[in-house]
Amino acid sequence: MxxxxxxxxxxxxxxxxxxxxxxxxxxxxxxxxxxxxxxxxxxxxxxxxxxxxxxxxxxxxxxxxxxxxxxxxxxxxxxxxxxxxxxxxxxxxxxxxxxxxxxxxxxxxxxxxxxxxxxxxxxxxxxxxxxxxxxxxxxxxxxxxxxxxxxxxxxxxxxxxxxxxxxxxxxxxxxxxxxxxxxxxxxxxxxxxxxxxxxxFWNSAKIESIKYSQIELNDKKAILEFTTEIYVAEVKTIQLKINKKSETFNLKKGKNKIKMQYEIANPKLWWCNGLGDANLYPFTIEIQQKNQLLDAKKLNIGLRTIELIQEKDQAGKSFYFKLNGKSVFMKGANMVPPDSFLPRVSDSTYFSLVENAKKANMNMLRVWGGGVYFEDAFYEACDANGILVWQDFMFACSMYPGDEKFVQNVKQEVIDNVNRLQNHPSIAIWCGNNENDEGWHNWGWQKQFKYTKADSTQIWNDYKKVFHEMIPKTLDSLLPKEKNIYWSSSPSIGWGRKESLLQGDSHYWGVWWGKEPFEIYEKKVGRFMSEYGFQGMPNLETLQKVIRKEDLNFTSEAFKNHQKHPTGYETINEYMERDFVVPKDFEDYAYVSQLLQARGMKTAIEAHRRAKPYCMGTLYWQFNDCWPVTSWSSLDYYGNWKAVHYQAKRSFENLLFSIEEGNDSYRICIVNDDLKQYSGELVIDLIDFSGTKLWNKKIIFIASENSSKIHFEIPKKDFLAYNLKQAVLSVSFPPLEQIYTRHYFFKPKDLQITKPNIQIKIINEETIEISSDVLAKDVFLSSENDTFFEDNYFDLLSNEKRIIKLSKPVQNIKVKSLFDTMK
CATH class of the missing domain: 2.60.120.260 (Galactose-binding domain-like)
Structure with a gap:
């Protein structure tokens, strides 16, 4: 390292x-x-x-x-x-x-x-x-x-x-x-x-820690104040050198904290992914005596301001982040440890995970409180790629002891990890725990464990001692104001209570746990959606690495062991029956389960984004896996993108055209998270599956900076003459058509799709062109050599030509579409 x-x-x-x-x-x-x-x-x-x-x-x-x-x-x-x-x-x-x-x-x-x-x-x-x-x-x-x-x-x-x-x-x-x-x-x-x-091994002096705070930050200059903690074995005069600037200090024996300011002219700000460059300034901090180097450390510093804005409004209270004075809609997911056996996680694994977040247009990852504080490589990757971090402390889904030994142990844990991580510009917020508060108030523990009134009082007082007193006070002692955003528990209020959607952050589990339809996501929108999710199986190749071929069925112990939710497959099947024709073939079933997961998360993400600025964040559960398993992840254990990760990439684009069904109309909403305005002509077509245009409309739109607005409504009566089971509503922005084309299908389960003739043309070793004579729904490309396809699980309209980049050359490309599962 x-x-x-x-x-x-x-x-x-x-x-x-x-x-x-x-x-x-x-x-x-x-x-x-x-x-x-x-x-x-x-x-x-x-x-x-x-x-x-x-x-x-x-x-x-x-x-x-x-x-x-x-x-x-x-x-x-x-x-x-x-x-x-x-x-x-x-x-x-x-x-x-x-x-x-x-x-x-x-x-x-x-x-x-x-x-x-x-x-x-x-x-x-x-x-x-x-x-x-x-x-x-x-x-x-x-x-x-x-x-x-x-x-x-x-x-x-x-x-x-x-x-x-x-x-x-x-x-x-x-x-x-x-x-x-x-x-x-x-x-x-x-x-x-x-x-x-x-x-x-050290002799006269060593650097214990380095912290910095922003004294001043504007277009013309940044003034940083470095606090360096130095331990010396005896009274000593040293030179502290920060890059090329040097000052002399007289130190007493033992620990010393010395401060030194550093100025940067015309500073470049650190921005999150999608809003600008993640500019970093390298710093070398050295202690010297008579030009002899005693010790040194390095930092990469990002200049930025971040605020959590909570202001009362007509509905309740806002919950959103401002980065460099700009309101930012947070888009991302929750991370779990990348392996059950943590020493196997290399720096390259963390780099790859963060790159996959960036490729999916994310700007925030939440490090969930039931795992570990990640290695430096993860935060360095987030710094470099503009990914903000919601950092939980490591407590989850329970109540914890509050005796003095335990509290002091946790306090030192907080000190160690905050000192290690606080200089990373990616760290946005420190959160006390995951769902402990919600569990206490909503999960029936008092009744389950038959607590007396005295027991309940003691347990809750212990909770407050750790999460309302010790942790925030420790953060106050360690962090300058601009780095000290603390939230005691995520979520602030449980998903079964009305107030959970009016203030704070929300974990909404009516879908999955509550068996509610995906469409409920459009109604249950909070101020910041920090958890929600739905399961999907990994690809067959992933399961084959840990399960024998003969055990790849729903009755085998090996297969059941790789599904840890007690009613997981039952729940997937119930939702699949609602929205798809359930395949009989096992491999097809795994594929359709991914389409189902992607459909659910698309519904949620886009509902959250359309609700901007009421809602200002959406972090789905979950980003990754710790082993090969059927779970809520969008990346499987080996880093393969499931259908939902490709869908997240589309739904997280800065400029989003999102279509929703109302009672009497179809509404086209344009969401712009960019810090610039978009305008132009929007082309709206109703097209049948053979490519015939049934209905057409063009509208002029202006999408203001950082905005969300319904720009057009189509009365349902306009489509009464058409068979919507054989039609798709297509919305495109011609100047950027390859990127900004979106399709809306009416009642997916009822679609009358026919067998597509899909053609793949090799452009070069790492580029293909794909086309089809009729609609090819949910096209899935795969190969035997683990090639990554830049786009996948996409809808291909009749005679549409789509260019796909590949991560490496491939001899044989396998192709599947939804029609292939309807046997």
Missing amino acids: FKKIFVFILCLNGFFIFGQTFYRNLSSENWTFNKQNEAKKHKATIPGTVHTDLFQNQLIPDPFFGANEKKLQWIENENWEYETYFTLSESELKNQNIDLEFEGLDTYATIFLNGKVVLEADNMFRKWTISAKSHLKIGTNHLKVVFQSAVQKGKEEAKKISYTLPEKERVFVRKAQCQFGWDWGPRFVTAGIWKKVQLK
Whole structure:
């Protein structure tokens, strides 16, 4: 990691040198692991988890395959030991200070250094550092980490209180809550050294942290104030150098906080995706003594202002973000951890996920509170691609203890992660938890767990202690005002209450959980829709990687294990029967389930955008998966786009032509999220499936900057003479026709489609042209070599020619349309 960030780093045999500060990566030493009280040791990989180490040593089968998950639950109840031996030279030991740093321990860990306990850890989300020099020796050193079962520790903690908290042991354990199982993820309660472990050698001084605030920001100049926390071993005079500017400071022994301002002329602002460039300014911060480099760090800074506007209005209270003084409609999704076994997630995985968000015209991702604080690479990718981040703290769907030990543990977790993340311009808001408040008020826990009045009072007071007092006060102590937007719980009010659509953010689950039709999305629109969703199966190729061919059916245990919602397939089937002819073939069924999911999310997203400025955000559930599974995701575990991701790309375009059905008319709404005006001639055609134009209208429109407006209504009586089961309403903006053409189908289940003759013409190795003699509905392109198609799951009108870019050359392209499933 350091090699990538610091251009002046020298790397020698695992050492990373920063002036007088250098690091030795202990992760690359020869590690072993064993189940406690078993003599036989096995090779371990650091960073890693016990599950992946067991699998790599062929001691367990692939945890993701078939129904293996159920066979592997014993692992979570055992204690595990990891150890290594490393050699320390005399010159290394001569350094004044040597720190042992664990960037992540999962979760209850006792660390022995040369036989002596030097650290007890109890939080997966914290960084653990100890002064180690007095415990080290020249020659061979022994480092051992003993992990206690997080499940057993959680159960022990649960017994210490007189009442039962929802979700039992998991709420007492500061680790990824989804590892205890969720309705889209498996139960793998991991243990291990899940991030890097290293020795830090330093002598006279080291940089502990760097923060900056914007003192002034306008067109002419930006004035930044850097606060650098420096630890020195003795009284010292140093030079703090920020890029080319340098100042001298006298430091006392121990910790020092020094401030220094830096001015940028004619600053370029950082903008989110779709509104401008994500401009970043590189900074190198160095501490020197007599021109000798002592330590250094680097930052990339984006200059921007962000505000959360909550103002009372006739309906209730607004909830929207202003970026650089401009109101921004937030478009995006909720993210879960990209793997059940987190050390397998590479920087490139995070980069790819963020790029896929950008390609789908998103400008915000929510890091959901039941997972983990993501690695630096994710936030760096968001910075570079203009993706704002709604950052939850790691609490979800329960109530949590409030004893002093727990609260102080969480406080340090907040400090560690806010200090690590706060300099990223992508961070928009800090949120206390996911659905804890809603759960307490709406999910019937008091009755379910038979709480006394005293129990309820204690539980709620503990909740307020963490989310209304400790976290916001800690943020106040860490963040300048312009970075300190805090929201205690998402959603602010539960989806079953009328007030949830009038203020704050909303999680609307009437669709899926409530079995309401997709059309209810057009009526249930809140001020900021931060969760809603519908499931769709992944492609057959994804399922085949973890399920045997003979088990690809709805009755097999392997297949059922890759659907974690108790009534998931029942719910998908019920909705499919409403909107589609249900296919008999399994592969066709998977394909149509994706079309169903895309139809639901299109209905929701476009309803939210049409309601602008009443509604100013739409983040669907969910963006990605932690394993191959049928879920609410738009990207499957391997990063493949499902139909809903392609639909999101269309529905999130800055300029959107959206058609909705009213009681007496069809309304054409033009939504413009851009910071510029669009105007021109809009062409509206009613076309039958063979390409004949039945009805035509042209209108002149003006779409003002950042606006949403109904521009045209077509009375339903105008179409009485036509068979709408064989027709499509097409809306296009000719100057940008390839991008801005939208189709509206009347009652999709009843469409009378005929077999299309789809032709594919090779333009070059990475470009094709596709056409059809009659309407080809929901065209799906695929290949054997995992080629990515720039557009997919699209409607192809009669004699329309569509150009599609490919990510790489392909020999054989398979094509499917909705007609193929109606056998």
